[in-house]
Amino acid sequence: MKQQLDPNGRQLQAGLLTRTLKGVINVSLAAFLSATLFTALPATGIGLKSPFLQSGQRNRESFDSETLGGTLRVGLVVGHWGNDVGAICPDSLGGYREVDLNYTIADLTRQYLQVEGVEVILLKEFDEHLKGFQGDALISIHADTCEYIPDLGTGYKIAEAVDNKRPEQAARLMACIKNRYGNISGLRYDHRITPDMTSYHAFGEVDPNTPAVIIETGYMNQDRELLTKNPSLVAKGITAGIMCYLNREEISPE
Numbered sequence: 001m002k003q004q005l006d007p008n009g010r011q012l013q014a015g016l017l018t019r020t021l022k023g024v025i026n027v028s029l030a031a032f033l034s035a036t037l038f039t040a041l042p043a044t045g046i047g048l049k050s051p052f053l054q055s056g057q058r059n060r061e062s063f064d065s066e067t068l069g070g071t072l073r074v075g076l077v078v079g080h081w082g083n084d085v086g087a088i089c090p091d092s093l094g095g096y097r098e099v100d101l102n103y104t105i106a107d108l109t110r111q112y113l114q115v116e117g118v119e120v121i122l123l124k125e126f127d128e129h130l131k132g133f134q135g136d137a138l139i140s141i142h143a144d145t146c147e148y149i150p151d152l153g154t155g156y157k158i159a160e161a162v163d164n165k166r167p168e169q170a171a172r173l174m175a176c177i178k179n180r181y182g183n184i185s186g187l188r189y190d191h192r193i194t195p196d197m198t199s200y201h202a203f204g205e206v207d208p209n210t211p212a213v214i215i216e217t218g219y220m221n222q223d224r225e226l227l228t229k230n231p232s233l234v235a236k237g238i239t240a241g242i243m244c245y246l247n248r249e250e251i252s253p254e
């Protein structure tokens, strides 16, 4: 558990309250069980890990959200927003600007996640709120170059924050998005992850307990049709990946 690391103390208080309540409940239940069942049952089989005591727990990934009242919170960085335009396609290829594609995709993802009851914060590339950002996940949305790259200029990439304090969560967030996004977009996974991605600036800014990933949704040249004509499918792929993580869904092996 990580509550003590919270600088503003909200989680510490919530965590203490939860633990205190759980302690009271556990003690009461233990007393109740001892009083009523001790003589009736053999010594084994009734412990505090009984399913009876676990049944009220939600099957969600995040401990933070439970202690903070149940609302899941996700940050979406709109790649390049507020800073530059990112990759650009020549006029002959539609003149698309990466920042515009990223915004459309991120905003649709925000809408889909909100339908699922998730609180979403759209963030600029160098948003002041990135510093110490606390949430159930942070996803930065980018798209790859519009240059024509024979054979290899198609597919999506994902990288995770490696020095995250919850490496299992970060790895699972990445695996979920990789799996769901690939299935829904139909794009192949591009393994050529660049240092730009692994050392992405926001990874060092968010709270180290917030799992963070960056996705390159596709190449603006060969995957342009998908990115520009069907951004809702792109957003659905990202949304499904995030919900897979938040709901601890099964990920089928690749």
Ligand SMILES: [Zn+2]
Binding pocket: 079, 080, 086, 087, 098, 142, 143
């Ligand atoms: Zn970019």
